[in-house]
Amino acid sequence: MRNAATLIVGPSWVGDMVMAQSVFNFLKRRDPDRDLDVLAPEWSLPIVARMPEIRQGIASETAHGEIGLAKRRRIAAELGQRGYDRAIVLPRSFKAALIPWLAGIPVRTGFRGETRFLLINDVRAFDRVVLDQTVKRFVALGLEAGETLPEVLPDPALDISTQNQANVLRKLGLDAERPVIAMMPGAEYGPAKCWPHEYFAELAGRLDAAGYAVWVLGSAKDGAAGDAIAGASKAVNLCGKTSLEDVIDVLAACEQAVSNDSGLMHIAAAVGIHVHGIYGSSSPKFTPPLTKSRDIHEMGLECSPCFERECPLGHLKCLKDLRPEQVFDKIVAKGR
DSSP, rough: OOOOOOOOOOOOHHHHHHHEEEHHHHHHHTTTTTTTOEEEEEEEGHHHOOOOTSEEEEEEOOOTTTTOOHHHHHHHHHHTTTTOEEEOOOSSSGGHHHHHHTTTEEEEEEEOOOTOOOTSSEOOOTTTTTTTSSHHHHHHTTTTOOOOOSSSOOOOOOOOHHHHHHHHHHHTTTTOOOOEEEEEEOTTOOGGOOEEEEEEEEHHHHHHHHHHHHHOOOGGGGGHHHHHHHTOOOOOOTSSSHHHHHHHHHHHOOOOEEEEESSSHHHHHHHTTTEEEEOOOOTTTTTTOOSSEEEEOOOTTTTOOOOSOOOTOOOOOOHHHOOOOHHHHHHHHHHH
């Protein structure tokens, strides 16, 4: 006799996928014998594979924003044979709810939104005041109807592969003889989330003089930022040279991380290193790094958080007024 199983439709952003582990952990603690599978974009499956709560990650195969009805019908037909008795749809879009409905999963839980009345039959009210953080919104969908959020939510904790870590460090010619500070200068959302590259570079120079090594991590899109930081310091630019799976293990070899509010910041938190989160247009009240080992760096200006991709006032003071020496002092204090 096979275990009862839940299909969870996962989010489309790196940081959100990491934060979603909190609801996976919550569900597994509540019902250890229930199998949990995650339907998610293919790029995110390496993250899902590092979550011990999840039996299987399943590629959704559709691009961001793509309807892809034929693809969704085919995937639904396959999933309909697996005997799921419940689906939890974390995104609030119409498209995200299609596959569980097409698969005939009897209970389909999700928030009210985008005219999903037929697709979602266990509809939950979306209260922005109570659910004031992304992680709370995810965990709320794992509760029974009418149940209140627990006071303490589980933090994400990704598995580390020490074997892959050793292989990647050797391949990239890296060593951790000195304590390593990771820097993540990118943010997919937009420039209003990005601390100036020259500030990262100045910080890297200060850290080198203080006895730290600096590794710059990011996607190929962040290559120019990595080049700018490495060109003005002794930092090693790894942008575009690591897979998402590798990044998890590389970050776990670091002592601390300095990051914009980005997906890699949340990965750093989930591998257990100390995180310095830099916030400009976004807010640590909404998407904080989910770890107790953290320092939040923000200016708290009257105009922030604006949640815009680019500074609507044109001055970006929320980031430019946050000086490298402020972050440096926190890093050194934590490393003592």
